[in-house]
Amino acid sequence: MNSSTLNQISILWNRVLQDIQESLNNKQLYDAFFKDTYIYGVEGNKMIIVSVSNLGKNLFKMQYYELIKSFVDKESGTNFELVFLSPDEVKKSSSEEVKENEKPTFFKSAILNPSYTFDNFVVGVSNNEANQAALICASSPAQLYNPLFIYGGSGLGKTHLLNAIGNYVKEKTPVSKILYITAQDFLYQYLEYVNSDQKNEDLSSYLKSFDILLLDDIQMLKDKKKTLEFFFDIYQYFLQNKKQVVLSSDKMPSELEGMDARLITRFMDGLTVQVTKPDQLMCEEILKMKIQNSGLELSLFEPEVISFVASKFKNSIRELNGALNRIIFIKNIQHTDKITLKLASDALANITDVSDAGHRITEQKILNAVSSYYNLSVSQITGKLKTSQIVTARHIAIYLIRNSMDLPLKKIGEIFSNRDHTTIMHSIEKVDDLLKTDPQTKVVIKELKNRING
Numbered sequence: 001m002n003s004s005t006l007n008q009i010s011i012l013w014n015r016v017l018q019d020i021q022e023s024l025n026n027k028q029l030y031d032a033f034f035k036d037t038y039i040y041g042v043e044g045n046k047m048i049i050v051s052v053s054n055l056g057k058n059l060f061k062m063q064y065y066e067l068i069k070s071f072v073d074k075e076s077g078t079n080f081e082l083v084f085l086s087p088d089e090v091k092k093s094s095s096e097e098v099k100e101n102e103k104p105t106f107f108k109s110a111i112l113n114p115s116y117t118f119d120n121f122v123v124g125v126s127n128n129e130a131n132q133a134a135l136i137c138a139s140s141p142a143q144l145y146n147p148l149f150i151y152g153g154s155g156l157g158k159t160h161l162l163n164a165i166g167n168y169v170k171e172k173t174p175v176s177k178i179l180y181i182t183a184q185d186f187l188y189q190y191l192e193y194v195n196s197d198q199k200n201e202d203l204s205s206y207l208k209s210f211d212i213l214l215l216d217d218i219q220m221l222k223d224k225k226k227t228l229e230f231f232f233d234i235y236q237y238f239l240q241n242k243k244q245v246v247l248s249s250d251k252m253p254s255e256l257e258g259m260d261a262r263l264i265t266r267f268m269d270g271l272t273v274q275v276t277k278p279d280q281l282m283c284e285e286i287l288k289m290k291i292q293n294s295g296l297e298l299s300l301f302e303p304e305v306i307s308f309v310a311s312k313f314k315n316s317i318r319e320l321n322g323a324l325n326r327i328i329f330i331k332n333i334q335h336t337d338k339i340t341l342k343l344a345s346d347a348l349a350n351i352t353d354v355s356d357a358g359h360r361i362t363e364q365k366i367l368n369a370v371s372s373y374y375n376l377s378v379s380q381i382t383g384k385l386k387t388s389q390i391v392t393a394r395h396i397a398i399y400l401i402r403n404s405m406d407l408p409l410k411k412i413g414e415i416f417s418n419r420d421h422t423t424i425m426h427s428i429e430k431v432d433d434l435l436k437t438d439p440q441t442k443v444v445i446k447e448l449k450n451r452i453n454g
């Protein structure tokens with residue numbers, strides 16, 4: 001095809017796109033699937049259109065064939081048959097073949113946690129603002145508050161809210177590209193990228209291809225000068241292109257240490273909201289909701305149990321959940337139905353003894369620290385699922401329990417879904433080996449020990 005024909009076709013396609021945009025009246029959908037499409041060529045009465053992805057190709061074929069065709073026919077005055085190609089198919093058919101295995105390999109374990117939604121987020125005075133701001137960002141991304149900066153202590157719902165935003169947007173506009181990552185993941189991925197000489201894909205373009213960036217625990221990038229510079233570039237790009245960024249941190253922006261002042265100022269461009277410790281009423285509500293969600297009848301619990309547990313664990317909702325899990329665990333192994341105040345207080349005896357709980361290291365404390373570090377739940381860590389992130393966290397938790405407490409392997413096995421003592425031994429050896437070869441593991445263990453002891 002000569003260049004003037006190509007030129008005419010691209011003008012035609014631009015008109016078609018404009019028509020589609022008006023007719024769809026859905027910017028996110030349009031931007032995600034239509035905006036970057038182009039015409040590969042015309043063969044006879046076939047018009048070959050390149051979609052943005054495999055998903056886009058299927059969407060065109062299944063849902064938008066008629067719509068696109070009607071505008072193509074209108075603008076061209078002819079009757080074209082449409083053929084859609086995915087970008088991969090175009091690459092394959094072109095002369096410079098790209099190898100199959102050169103697929104993006106960034107943030108492989110980055111997934112939204114489907115159990116963190118707005119529906120199961122209990123709202124009270126301590127998190128009302130954060131919840132509302134998160135809802136606004138989820139329902140109209142990058143319209144009002146960009147970035148949204150959520151800060152507050154550990155276990156107060158920051159990760160939950162970030163995921164809730166992602167889940168909400170994903171449900172409402174499935175085409176949106178959402179990336180949820182912890183700053184820790186971001187750091188590792190960046191380091192891995194700059195240290196590898198196989199740069200099949202550009203990490204920066206990869207990140208910039210998302211519509212919504214949810215970055216958890218930004219304080220972890222403290223003193224990481226190069227990573228912060230790299231992040232700053234991505235961050236600017238998102239803001240300039242009206243894409244939503246949501247950040248979480250354990251401190252308010254102005255108190256973040258080890259970060260460039262210009263970055264900190266930019267963090268405050270949008271809206272900053274805090275989550276604080278819940279009050280008694282909210283803790284009780286959370287407990288009731290968790291009980292119902294776990295399929296148990298609220299009536300099994302003596303009413304005093306709820307107020308007792310709520311009163312003891314107001315510092316962190318993660319610990320509140322942990323306490324409830326422990327009570328349910330004890331109920332199950334004692335095969336009783338009624339959960340009395342005695343059962344509850346016995347079950348929690350070693351964690352509610354305030355005078356001592358602050359100092360003594362318990363398996364619960366270690367599990368809490370590891371779960372918060374990896375943004376997993378304690379039951380995921382002690383459970384049976386074997387995704388790579390969960391397995392790593394599990395090895396680390398087992399290692400820390402063995403090293404910080406005087407527990408026999410058999411006992412540790414019981415904590416981890418009754419695993420065999422040889423399995424526990426294997427985890428410990430695995431971490432021992434990693435400590436010799438992998439500097440990242442060292443950093444993680446050191447950080448976790450600080451948190452457990454501090």
Ligand code: ADP
Binds near residue numbers: 318377
């Ligand atoms: P953070 O990221 O602030 O350390 P998380 O978001 O990980 O805290 O919350 C810890 C646990 O508490 C999670 O299991 C989360 O689902 C739960 N949680 C926190 N806030 C609420 C809330 N308001 N309602 C229900 N569950 C909550």
Ligand code: MG
Binds near residue numbers: 160
């Ligand atoms: Mg968190």
